[in-house]
Amino acid sequence: DQQxxxxxxxxxxxxxxxxxxxxxxxxxxxxxxxWYKKYPAEGPTFLISISSIKDKNEDGRFTVFLNKSAKHLSxxxxxxxxxxxxxxxxxxxxxxxxxxxxxxxKGTLLTVNP
Amino acid sequence: EPEVTQTPSHQxxxxxxxxxxxxxxxxxxxxxxxxxxxxxxKVEFLVSxxxxxxxxxSEIFDDQFSVERPDGSNFTLKIxxxxxxxxxxxFCARTRQGTDGYTFxxxxxLTVV
Numbered sequence: 708d709q710q711x712x713x714x715x716x717x718x719x720x721x722x723x724x725x726x727x728x729x730x731x732x733x734x735x736x737x738x739x740x741x742w743y744k745k746y747p748a749e750g751p752t753f754l755i756s757i758s759s760i761k762d763k764n765e766d767g768r769f770t771v772f773l774n775k776s777a778k779h780l781s782x783x784x785x786x787x788x789x790x791x792x793x794x795x796x797x798x799x800x801x802x803x804x805x806x807x808x809x810x811x812x813k814g815t816l817l818t819v820n821p
Numbered sequence: 822e823p824e825v826t827q828t829p830s831h832q833x834x835x836x837x838x839x840x841x842x843x844x845x846x847x848x849x850x851x852x853x854x855x856x857x858x859x860x861x862x863k864v865e866f867l868v869s870x871x872x873x874x875x876x877x878x879s880e881i882f883d884d885q886f887s888v889e890r891p892d893g894s895n896f897t898l899k900i901x902x903x904x905x906x907x908x909x910x911x912f913c914a915r916t917r918q919g920t921d922g923y924t925f926x927x928x929x930x931l932t933v934v
Contacts, residue, residue, distance in 0.1 A: 750912050750925030805850055811864040
């Protein structure tokens, strides 16, 4: 039951170029979306989030786009840097009550080549 | 200083033994969570803990699992009788309230042999 899907297990880009990481979801009750970055032997680190009432959120080199009708979001990193090489997880949260559970995708390994 | 500290960083245990994983979430956070990641798989929700009670748990969180925050500081996950398939990275996390970006600890790697 994959409610959050990251269909690309890996992505390789050149330093300075744009990295685009994609995520699809199936649960229409999700109303908040987050991107996490994870290095080996470390916990996920929060990068950027977006509420379902928005279609774009930007923070420095990172921009997240949300297309609710397509149930699709993407993370753009520009310009990409070698230090961005990590696994990127898309996560989603439902609305209401005390339910703050995050549902994660399987992750995409980004490699930025110098 | 990390905001969420987990101990131990790595634990090896024999099948059938009990393990306790510890988490020290610093500062005034209300919501605590345990997640796990089996090698090569996605990060999975186990349980959320709010106001000293379990607020939600997944189907993974069966009777062999328990959580508590006995001293108002440490947040523990106990696995009573470990199985080989419990081998995973276990992450503690906290938020103040729902729309915060979670802060995760660096994880405990549990290896059941």
